[in-house]
Amino acid sequence: MSAPIRVLALTLGLAFGTGFLTTPAQAADAESIRLFDSELGKRATALLDRAVRHVEQNGEKGTADFSRQADFVDRDLYAYAVRLDGRFLASGGSSAALIGDNVLDYTDVAGKAFFREMIELAKAKGSGQVEYRWFNPADSRGEPKVTMFRKVGEVVVAVGFYPPRATPVQARAMLKDAAKAMTADAKSALAQFQRLDGPFVHDDLYVFVIDMADGRFLAHGATPTLVGSNGFEVRDPNGKPIVTEMVKLVAKKGDGELDYSWQNPTTGRVEKKHSYFRAVDGKLVGVGYFQR
Structure with a gap:
């Protein structure tokens, strides 16, 4: 595969491995499983x-309990229900203000008619998930939200949540731990960085390692299929040569940080990212966080 084609594919959010290409659908499925x-x-x-x-046990009238029983609220999570005709039935959260309204044409802060999409998917498949942007009481702004739902008769039952986001402090702390692990036993550390159930992958926080001499990815916690590929060929959607700039910075100072765009593993969207990195025995070790 030529360099321009590889760069274009990575820009579009595809992940390359040795001898094969992961499609957007496969990548999305993998991230959904992880999420x-x-x-x-x-x-x-x-x-x-x-x-x-x-x-299932109480019929449509049972949805009223979502608005008044603690059994259907779990801290920041709550159940809600909407009929297939678009009438909003019940909610244990802030969307209770919609009860009685027809929400087919209701849109999120980006103009997406997500209730309509959810209902159409429920009719066609019986269950599924939708992504949209919703007001988050935790920070008073529209944030990416994922809702999973199932159809029960004429009712769609749903629960939504905000994918977790790491902080700069968490990113720097993970980088410090990753650098220590690389110094102690590089081979073991690289294997640990790839484990989705390991200590170096947490929500949208993960470690990536690049050989500074040839630009090869040695580890990537979010996209393991990048391992072995040439990072010097990678550009973000804005054309920034991410790895090239990181290596230049770390070669001068021994560490650094960089802003760029990258696919968030918990939302599946290309978002702004800020990464911290440092040199460890000729290898660039990095950890970044996705900016709100």
């Missing part, structure tokens, strides 16, 4: 299971 297997994803799934069973 829903997280602690937050498991809590949301358990709450949805509980809400669905309640509606």
Whole structure:
């Protein structure tokens, strides 16, 4: 594969491995598995299971309990329900203000009619997930949100959650731990960085390692298929040669930081990222966080 084609594919969010290409659908499926297997994803799934069973046993009238029973609220998570005709039935959260309204044409802060999309998917497949931007009481702004849902008769039962986001402090702390691990035993550390259930992958926080001599990826916690590929060929959607700039910075100072755009593994979207990195025995070790 030529360098221009590889750069274009990476720009579009595709992941390269040795001899094969991961499609956007496959990449999205992999990230969905990772997201829903997280602690937050498991809590949301358990709450949805509980809400669905309640509606199966009590019918549409049972959805009213979502608005008044603690069984259908789990800290920041809550169950809600909407009919296939678009009428909003119940909610244990801020969306309770929509009860009684037809929400088919209701849009998020980006203009997406996500309720309509959810209902159409429920009619066609019986269950699924939608992504949209919703007001987050934690920071008073529209944030990416994921809702999983299932159809029970004429009712769509749903639970949504905000994908977790790491902080600069967490990113710097993980980089410090990763550098120590590389110094102690590089081979073992590189294997640990690739483990989705390991200590170096947490929500949208992960470690990447690049050989400074030839630019090869030696580890990438979010996209393991990048390992072995030439990082010097990688550019973000704005054309920035990410790895090239990182290596130049770290070669001069021994460490550095860089802003660029990259696919967030918890949202599946290309977002602004700020990474910290340092040199460890001829290897660039980095950790970044996605900016809000």
